[in-house]
Amino acid sequence: MRGKIILEEAWNLPRLSWDAVNFASPEGAKIMEKAMPDIVGRIKEMDETGIELQVLSFTSPGPQISDKAAEGEALAREANDWVAEQCKNHPGRFANFAAICMINPQEAAKEARRCVEQHNFVGIILNDYQNVCNEEAPEWAETGPDPNGKMLYYDHPSYDVLWETLQELEVSVYLHPRLHHGEFYKKRPWLAASAHGFKTQLASHILAMCTSGIFDRFPKLQMMFGHMGEGITADLWRLDHKLDRKRFPTMPMSNKKLMRDYFANNIHITTSGHYSTRMMQACISELGADRIQFAIDYPYEPKLSNGATWMDTCPISESDRLKIARTNAIKLLKLDRAPFNLKLDATMEELNVGGLQGHVFGIGQY
C-alpha cells in the first residue's frame, strides 16, 4: 500500500548523547543511535515501504525529565525549532508533535500554541509524568521513583489551560511512555521497559487523566496513545464495571459516562511496536476502525519494513486498512491542509490497495 502514515516516530537532537542500550541489544543500540538524529535520511526507507508521511516526536523522556521549568522549556523550544527546520523542505513527508515541559502549565500552553501557529505542528507529545525539583514543585506534586524531586501527573486541574488551548487549536495530545526504575524492575530489567513496565505506568497515568473528568470539561479534546492501547482496550469492560459510582463518590468523571464513551469520542490508539493481527482485530471490534491508527515506533523498531509489511497484509478489510494506515490520521491531524496537502479521498487504486495484481492466495492476507 502506498500513502501510509505513521505517527509515533522518534528523533533526538544531534548534540545530545543518548544511551540506547536501555532499549536495544548492543548491536541494535548503535543502529538506533545513528538513526535518531537523522530526519531527512528517513525518506528513502519511507519510499521503499509505501510510507508517505511520518509524524515526528522528540524522543522520550524529552522535557519531561527536566526538573526545572526554565531548563525544560528551553529544551522543548530548541527541539521544536530544530525539527521544524529539518522538515521545512519536506512538508508532504513529515509532521510534528511538539515537545512540552509540563512544570508550568501556562508556559506549556504557550509553547503548544507557538508550535502550532508558527510551525504547523499537529499536536503535542507528553512522555508520561513530568519531573520537577522540590523547589519548583507545586503542593500537589507526588513522590515518585526519583528521590531528589517530585513528579507531576496531568490529571490535576492546573493543566486545564493546556487542554483548553489544544481544544481551541484543534490539535491532539499523544501520551507516550517513559522508563522508570522501581526496585522490582531493577531485579528484572527485561520487564522494565517495552515488554511490560511502559504500559503499566502509562496506562495508570492515562486512566488518572480520563477519570479526572478532563473529557467532560473539554469534550472535543483528542488524546492518542500507542502500543495497541497500552493494555487499556482489552480491559474496558472490567474498567467500566468496576468504576462503580456508588463506591467511589469522589471520582471526578461524569457519573453519566463510561470510559468506553471517551474511547468513542476522545481517544485514539496506535499500533506502534505492536504488530499483532489478533489484537488489531480485537481493537477494531472493541473500538471501531475509525479510532485506530498505524504507527511504527521507529527507530525503537529499527526497520520500517516489518511494520509496513504487516500493515499492508494483515487480514482486515481493505476499507479498514485505508482508514488505519492513512485516512484516520489525515482527518484527525488535518493533513489535507497546507503545508501537508495529503489527498483525503485517494482511491484504492491510487494507494495500490486491493486489486488482482500480485495477489498470492494462500499467504494469509485475508
Next chain:
Amino acid sequence: MRGKIILEEAWNLPRLSWDAVNFASPEGAKIMEKAMPDIVGRIKEMDETGIELQVLSFTSPGPQISDKAAEGEALAREANDWVAEQCKNHPGRFANFAAICMINPQEAAKEARRCVEQHNFVGIILNDYQNVCNEEAPEWAETGPDPNGKMLYYDHPSYDVLWETLQELEVSVYLHPRLHHGEFYKKRPWLAASAHGFKTQLASHILAMCTSGIFDRFPKLQMMFGHMGEGITADLWRLDHKLDRKRFPTMPMSNKKLMRDYFANNIHITTSGHYSTRMMQACISELGADRIQFAIDYPYEPKLSNGATWMDTCPISESDRLKIARTNAIKLLKLDRAPFNLKLDATMEELNVGGLQGHVFGIGQY
C-alpha cells in the same frame, strides 16, 4: 438506541390477495397478511423500538412476476404511487425503494427516474429474476422454473440504461430474493425459501451481475442486499481465488479487480432476518463497518423488537453501532436532505447510545 433506520421492510397493496402461508405458520400468516398493507400503523411500534425511519419495498415478487411488460409496468406505477401517497405526511419516518418491471430496460429506467424525481424515492428494489412471456422475451432470455415463459437476469448489457440512470440519480439498487419452485424444494419445502433457497438463487444472480463488469462500467453504482450478504461475504476469499482469469478468459469483469474490491466500493449488505452476532462481527471484519446496514425484514420478521433489541445490545463497538444502525443509511440514501431531514451528526447522547444509565454489566452487551 434511538434514531435507528431499517431498510428491507415490505408492504403490499390492499387490493392484492396474498398467501402468506408460504412464509409463515398458519397463525403467523394471519398477522403478516394484516401487517402488509398497513403503513402508517407501523409508526407506533417504530416509536417503541427506537426506529426513526424505515425504507419500504413493495413485497416480493412484485413486478418481477408479471410476464408482460405493460402489466408489470402498470403494477409498478400503481405500487409506487400508492406507497408515496401513504408516506407523504410522514417524511421523517418512511422512505421508499421503487418497484420496477425489468422486461423493458428503457421503461425500467424511466420509472426509476420518475419515482426519484417525483416522489423522492431513494433507490429501486428488484426481486431476483424477471418473468417474461415467450412473446415478449428477448433472444437472451433464459429458461427458468416456469415452463410457460422465460426469465431475465440483470447481468445482460441491455440493462446498462438503467444502471446509468441510477448512477446519474445517485440512488441505489436493492437485490431481494423471490421464491422459486424447483423439484428439489418441492420435496423439501422447509429448505425452499428463507432457510436456504432464497440465498442460493439470489447469490447466483448477484454474482452474475458482479462478474458481468457492471461496476467496471458504472463505478459509482451502489448495490445492496440483505440477510448478512446472502452467503457471499463468507466466501469472498474462495470466490476471488477461483475466478481465475487464465481459466476464464471470457469472464467480462475487469481482470484487474477482485470481487472484494466491489464489496469495498459498490456493495452494501444488510442484517435483514439474520440477527447473528458472530456473523455481524465476521462481516465487520471482512467488509468494514461502513458497508453494513441494519434491516429487520418486517413483517416476515413479525416483531420489530427482536431485531431492534439485538441491534441495541449486540457486542460491537458503539462507533460501529451508530454507523450500522443509522449513519451509513443516512449517507448512502441521503436521508439528511429534504424531505427526510434526518440528523447526520447526532451525538451518542442524543441517540441514547453508550453512557452509564441503565447499564447492566453481565448481560453480554460488550
Next chain:
Amino acid sequence: MRGKIILEEAWNLPRLSWDAVNFASPEGAKIMEKAMPDIVGRIKEMDETGIELQVLSFTSPGPQISDKAAEGEALAREANDWVAEQCKNHPGRFANFAAICMINPQEAAKEARRCVEQHNFVGIILNDYQNVCNEEAPEWAETGPDPNGKMLYYDHPSYDVLWETLQELEVSVYLHPRLHHGEFYKKRPWLAASAHGFKTQLASHILAMCTSGIFDRFPKLQMMFGHMGEGITADLWRLDHKLDRKRFPTMPMSNKKLMRDYFANNIHITTSGHYSTRMMQACISELGADRIQFAIDYPYEPKLSNGATWMDTCPISESDRLKIARTNAIKLLKLDRAPFNLKLDATMEELNVGGLQGHVFGIGQY
C-alpha cells in the same frame, strides 16, 4: 509445522482419461492430469511442506456418475483396490476414503465394510448426488440436470443401511461436490464450479440430509465436508431461525434440535481450497476448533506449499493450530491405530510449533 494431516486430496485411475480443463487453465490442466494418478510421488512434496499424512479420495464424480449399479460398483471396487495397493507400503503417509456407488444401498454398505475391514479405509467419500438410469431408478429418484436418467439424494431412508454400517464401523462420510451443468452456468462458466456452483449444490444436499433426521437415527454418525463448510457455517443462525417447526410440521428432523446441535456433535468441516484467515477465525468462533480440519484439495490446488504455509502461519492459537492441522484428524479417523500409528500426543516441540526459533515478529503470524 511438522506432522500435518490433509484430508480432501484427490487421485484418479491411470486408465481413465480425464479432462482437467473444467478445473484449471490449459496450462494448469496438464499439471493436474499428471498429478492425479501419482500417489507415491506425492511424498516428496509432503516432506517439504511438513505434511505427514494425506487422506486420499477417488476424484469426483467417481462412481456417482455411473448410472448403472453394476458398473458403478465395479468402478468403486477397482478404485478402492488400486489405491489400497498404491498405499500399502506407506502406511504412515496415506489413508483412504472409499469410493461407493449409491444406486444400491445394500451394496454400498457392503463395499464400505469391505474397504474398512480389508484395507483399513477410514471412511467413505460421496461426490454429491448419484446418477441412475431410468431402468434402475427407484420410485423416489428425482429429475436432475441429466435428461436421460434420474438422480438420487442421500436423504432418503433407503440409505439407513449404509449409515448404520458406518456408525457400527466408526468411520466417517465425506461429502464432496460434483460439477453440474444447468443453463445458468453454461452462460457463466466461471461461476459453475469451485467459485460458486459447487457449494450451492452440495450445501442443498447436505441440508437435505441433516433435516431428514439422519443424525437423530444415527447419533454417532460423523459427516465431513470441505471448503470451510460449503457456505453453511456462515448461515447457521438464519438456518435455525427459519426452520420454524410450526411452519414446517412435516420436516423429519427432531423438533428438539437445532442444526447447530448437529454441527456440534456430528459434523466436521475442512479448509480445502479455502485458505481464508478470517473465515478460519469465524469458523473457530462459530463451531469450536475441535470441528475444523486442515485439507488442501490437491491437485485442484496444485501446490501443497500454499495451503501448508497458510496453515503454519495463520493467526490462530497454537493450541488450535495443532488440533486443526493434526490432532482432530487423528482422533476422528483413529490414525493412532495400526497401520497408521501416528502419535496422538506429539508435543509442540516435536511438531515444531511455537518457540522462538525462526520467529519473525511483524510478519503477521499472530
Next chain:
Amino acid sequence: MRGKIILEEAWNLPRLSWDAVNFASPEGAKIMEKAMPDIVGRIKEMDETGIELQVLSFTSPGPQISDKAAEGEALAREANDWVAEQCKNHPGRFANFAAICMINPQEAAKEARRCVEQHNFVGIILNDYQNVCNEEAPEWAETGPDPNGKMLYYDHPSYDVLWETLQELEVSVYLHPRLHHGEFYKKRPWLAASAHGFKTQLASHILAMCTSGIFDRFPKLQMMFGHMGEGITADLWRLDHKLDRKRFPTMPMSNKKLMRDYFANNIHITTSGHYSTRMMQACISELGADRIQFAIDYPYEPKLSNGATWMDTCPISESDRLKIARTNAIKLLKLDRAPFNLKLDATMEELNVGGLQGHVFGIGQY
C-alpha cells in the same frame, strides 16, 4: 446451562472481622460481609443458576499478609481445615484451593501436600506477594509498599520445592491479586483495586514468575489466574517481541521459548469479574478454548446470576461453552474423581446446552 463450575470464589473465616468497604459501596459491603463466611448457604443460588460446583479460596490477602511464618502457617492451616469441614458433606458441590503462607517454602510445600492428601484440595491459591517481617526476611526479599517489612515474590528459586510438590501432586496454583497502597492510588482510590491496580501488580508478578524459567524447570506445573488474563493475554505478541534475548542475556527463561508457549502448556485464565463477550472471543482466538475457564469472583461479584447468565448466553460455540463452563475445569482439577465424581462426558442434552427449547432468536445468543 446446567453443570457449570466456577473457580475463583472467596470465603472468609467467621471469626475474622473484614472490612468490605474497600471492595464495595457501603450497601454492597454489608451483603458481602454476610456472604463471605457462609459456605453451605451458597448451594441455593448455585442451584438456581445452574452451577454444579464452586472451587473455594480463602479470601485475599489470606496468609500473604502475615509477616511471620508461624502466624501465617497457623492461619493457613486453620482456614484450610475450617473450609474442608464446611464442605465435607457436599463433595459434589465444592472443591478447594489451599491457602498457603509463603515465608518458608518447605512449610508451604508441606501444607500444600497435607491439604491435597488429607482434604482432596485441588490446588493452592496465592494472593500476590507475601509480606515478611524484617527478622524473617531472606536476603533476597524486596522493599515493598509496607515500610515495616519486606515482600517476597515467587520467582525466586527458593520456591522450587513448592512447585516440585505441586507438579508431583498434579494440582494447580491460582494467582490472585491483593490490594496495595501506593501513593498514586491513595489519591485515586477508584483505580487502586479491581478497576486497574490489581491487574497491574499481579501481572508484573506473574510475568516475573514466567520469565524466571519456572515452567522450564517444572514443565507440567499448571498456573491459573483470573479476570480474563490480568491484562497479559492482550499483550502476548508485544511481550514476546520485546523479551529480546540478545538484549536481555540474563533473563532466566529458556531462550528457545516464547511466553506464548507457556500460555499453551502451563497457563489457564478465568473469567472472574470480567464478563466481556468480546474479550472472551479474543481470548479464545489467542489462547484456544481449552485454556479458559469460567469463574464468577463471588461475593465480590455479589450475584451468581449475572455471570451465569452471561456464560449461558454469550455468543461462543456450544462446544467452547461446554469446555469453558465445565469440562476444562473437570480435566484440569480432576473433578471426575472421588469425592467429586463429576461427569466428564455429560452430553449437551444433559447439560441443557443447545436444542430448540426456549430458544429466542434475536436476543443475541449467537
